[in-house]
Amino acid sequence: MAGKTLYDKLWDDHVVHTEDDGSCLIYIDRQLLHEVTSPQAFEGLRLSGRKPWRIARNLAVADHNIPTTDRAKGIADPVSRLQVETLESNCKEFGITEFHMSDIRQGIVHVVGPEQGATLPGMTVVCGDSHTSTHGASAALAFGIGTSEVEHALATQCLVQKKAKNMLIKVNGKAGPGVTAKDIVLAIIGQIGTAGGTGYTIEFGGEAIRELSMEGRMTVCNMAIEAGARAGLIACDEKTIEFYRDRPYAPKGDDWNMAVRYWEKLHSDPDAKFDKVIEFDAAAIKPQVSWGTSPEMVLPVDASVPDPARETDPVKRQSIERALQYMGLKAGQKITDIKLDKVFIGSCTNSRIEDLRAAAAVIKGRKKADSVKQVLIVPGSGLIKQQAEAEGLDKIFTAANFEWREPGCSMCLAMNADRLEAGEHCASTSNRNFEGRQGYGGRTHLVSPAMAAAAAIAGHFVNVAEDAS
Amino acid sequence: MRAFTTLTALVAPLDRANVDTDAIIPKQFLKSIRRAGFGPYLFDEWRYLDRGEPDMDCANRPLNKDFVLNQPQYHGAQILLTRENFGCGSSREHAPWALEDYGFRAVIAPSFADIFFNNCFKNGILPIVLPAETVDRLFREMADGYQLTIDLQSQTITTPAGQQIGFDVDENRRYRLLNGLDDIALSLQHADKIKAYETERAKRAPWLFQDA
Known part of the structure; x- marks a missing residue:
């Protein structure tokens, strides 16, 4: 019999029931909740008179709508405020732990989970957010779900899934x-x-x-x-195990030893x-920059924007033409000639301490280019912010005229006040460059933290690999 | 959930690949804590010429006349014909909510993003995967008043010329959709199995069961 993949092992460990057509009831070890995709799920529970199956396996934190400026002022947008307050009242009603906006543990849900040890190797982890895949870095089977499934996981601690x-x-x-x-x-x-x-x-x-x-x-x-x-x-390897040692929600004592013995098999x-x-x-692989309106529209920094005339597939050609028009770019234009209006360093992709260190390292006492209107540095959690400040990173950023903000999703999807204006080009460490993602008419270029910081200094994209070598 | 059995309806062609959920329903509308009312904001940035905000009265907004849903011949369309990887991006169920609220009951494409595909079935929308050549042919056949008949029971689509096209659906999903069943109630029928699983797993992984 052939061996198992890591995915096979995780899957097999969580099957509760198998239907005739192969779909399975899969047990969920951890659900993370945030304010945007949970209100209708809680409402569904109320309407059907159901209770969460295992309250303690849920952990909530508001992140999408949270302001990254002075927290004491609260949330100015009444619609955002209502959504965050709704999460609070739902968590209170159902007894679910929530890290409030004023809690140092608050941050982006996918940063908070591993940081707290709330998502662990070998777990199944779900959240009403597609970037739940993040937690797979710890050999956990983690995936994003819709709101109906959030309600399903709350009510049954399971989901109906077909194996991928x-x-x-x-x-x-x-x-x-x-x-x-x-x-x-x-x-x-x-x-x-x-x-x-x-x-x-x-x-x-x-x-x-x-x-x-x-x-x-x-x-x-x-x-x-x-x-x-x-x-x-x-x-899972040594790095994974060391990462979780002494995390607040990680197992302790004999449980830790038993968990480690299990985790060591997770490969x-x-x-x-x-x-x-x-x-x-x-x-x-060279440093990458996205030029279009889909994450696959990405090239090495030393390349030039593609020419749709060279694309033979009509659907792809049309996509390139549309993307160039939306992005305000010309076919054949060098990526390093793209000028930036704003820079965003943050998001569940790149807001961890290592990302902030990498961004700080390329500044080297220089300042943001005058042509760049705003550079936002948004740490992934209150604890990361604290750590960065202990290392003096905030001083490096503010000395470069970058703005040092409070944690949250921020300009990754612009549900709070941080956003692009129409036509603005942004070097962003986030994950999606879809039309309007960072603000109506905004133009996103996905890059690494080092590339974003270097672009903020130069005012256009530069190849950080050349500086580094 | 509304059941889906058969549907004969007008088809709207959205000739784009990789239509993402940010395009289907932009993020500012995700601030709603309700499940209904997203239809007027479906494809907001493509459909209107101004910038949409929650609770806007869409009746007076300037329309993008070039956008397919604004063309009079597609008014009342309940079937969306589109290109590959439809629904990619975020897991927001607001995307199928908006499609459903607008009036769409089925989406036909060569491929869908997984989370969106799954979310459709929870909301009475049937996503149908057809080979790219077949989708291409349907796009070419499109004419004024072009309607398709979709029969979920027999898993067939019938074109105006009477041609039948078969499609696949998971049996479990088909059953739930045909009967408009509540997934949670069905899963709770296995409550004993869930409890038995927990008892067994707590022995192997006690650190996951210290809820107090």
């Missing part, structure tokens, strides 16, 4: 200087496309992935969904069979 296929993306060799987890995952999406992983769970492996810190691995798994895969996975067997294997050479 197994894909292995192997990134061989070592990444060059200045090439980060973000560049690796953008390069992968650029090659396999935003539907490349549809129907699969992607396990990321290979030397370049093993070399990444836990933060870097979270960045990679975070964007599995941009490759079309609901879940991304990375095998694909050497003879496991994958439905698809794609290999990449890390050394060939």
